[in-house]
Amino acid sequence: MPALAPYRRLFARPGTAAFTLAGLLGRLSLSMTGVSLVVLLAERRGSYALAGTVGAAGLITGAVGMPMIGRLVDRFGQSKVTVPAALYNVVPLCALLLCVRTGAPDWTLYACWAAGAAAPNLGGMARARWAHLLRDEPDALHLANSFEQVLDELCFMAGPVLGMVLCTTVAPEAGLLAAGGLGATGALLFAAQRRTEPPLAARPAGGRHGSPLRVPVLRVLTLTFLSTGMVFGALDLTTVAYADALGHRPVAGGLLALVAAGSCVAGLVFGTLRPGGPAGTRFLRGVAAMAGLLLLPLAAGLGGAGLALLGVALFTAGAGTAPTMVTGMTLLQEMLPRRQLNEGMAVAVSGILVGISGGSALAGALAEHAGPGTGYWIPAGAAALALLIALAGRRHLVAPADGAAPADGAAPVDGAAPAGKPERLVSGAR
Secondary structure, three states, rough: HHHHHHHHHHHHOHHHHHHHHHHHHHHHHHHHHHHHHHHHHHHHHOOOHHHHHHHHOOOOOOOHHHHHHHHHHHHOHHHHHHHEEEEHHHHHHHHHOOOOOOOOOOHHHHHHHHHHOOOOOHHHHHHHHHHOOOOOOOOHHHHHHHHHHHHHHHHHHHHHHHHHHHHHHOOOOOOHHHHHHHHHHHHHHOOOOOOOOOOOOOOOHHHHOOOHOOOOOHHHHHHHHHHHHHHHHHHHHHHHHHHHHOOOOOHHHHHHHHHHHHHHHHHHHHHHHHOOHHHHHHHHHHHHHHHHHHHHHHOOOOOOOOHHHHHHHHHEEEEEEEHHHHHHHHHHHHHHHHHHHHHHHHHHHHHHHHHHHHHHHHHHHHHHHHOOOHOOOOOOHHHHHHHHHHHOHHHOOOOOOOOOOOOOOOOOOOOOOOOOOOEEEEHHHH
């Protein structure tokens, strides 16, 4: 298709297809775990509330561990950190399956799922590779960021369906087993792609640096992404519970795939458009569109419109997420110091994880005590909160005029405009 020609040109660079496909496997694993955990615990323990809170425990510890992994990646390199992290994460997943199988107390499920806090952020590392390879081509970087978001959505379109099929046709444990295998394999293959790995950035004198949260835009984006994560977590669990209440639980994976499909289509189109105006302004527009479109599933759920119309509403609502996420990641790449790019993106993703945990827990509790469709109030309200946060911090959503990241000397503080050219990268620092 002619419309996809710009995307094909991205992969003319050697090694880009290899790290992209490897990262795709790892991200497919991540998209399978949420629905697989819900189905497993709902089937084996008979409680959506337990499924929601166990998932929340893992997401909270992951939100703490991911920035730590990001800092290690910035300091030692992607491959040296990804391999041990990927191998470690297989252990707590297998332990949780064993505890469920043997009927261990509920607290063991929390402990096992919370222990998996060292998952490498393959999406962030892939974006860091693109940011390095396309550092002098802002239009191409916009296209690459859009493509990465499309890959995320493809994973979250296929992952829930695959997880649901495995859990309902093979065994309740099959979804998590497959997710663990895919995650480890994808991470190890990604780490093996050394020629596209970004070189380590020069570190300040003394080897110490402050938190990337000193950059105001990261604080605004993290809080906005936290609310956006609540949208994702509540939407997933509410949709599964809604379909189950109507006697069509296997359809839930397809409904969740429609959300990702809407975002995927929007991301493909958005990537081919030449960015117009400041990224901060585009980000505000994206959040506003997301908030407005999420009123559609709420109306369909409360109105008892049925699964077909709910699917249409979910697809349309999903179209508001991709432009928001693409532009948010572009802002981070423009304004974070290069030596803290992986850590900063991990902090932003951690905000999403915390939000998912909160949204999942709230939606799980509401599914136990309220009628079908009531839970759609949570994603609609969370999207409105994301818009309010973005509006409150809009003065910080201003990137440098030349699109360059701040200099390595220091991150900008409140009220200070970032200055300087991108820091020099030390290719031999590994």
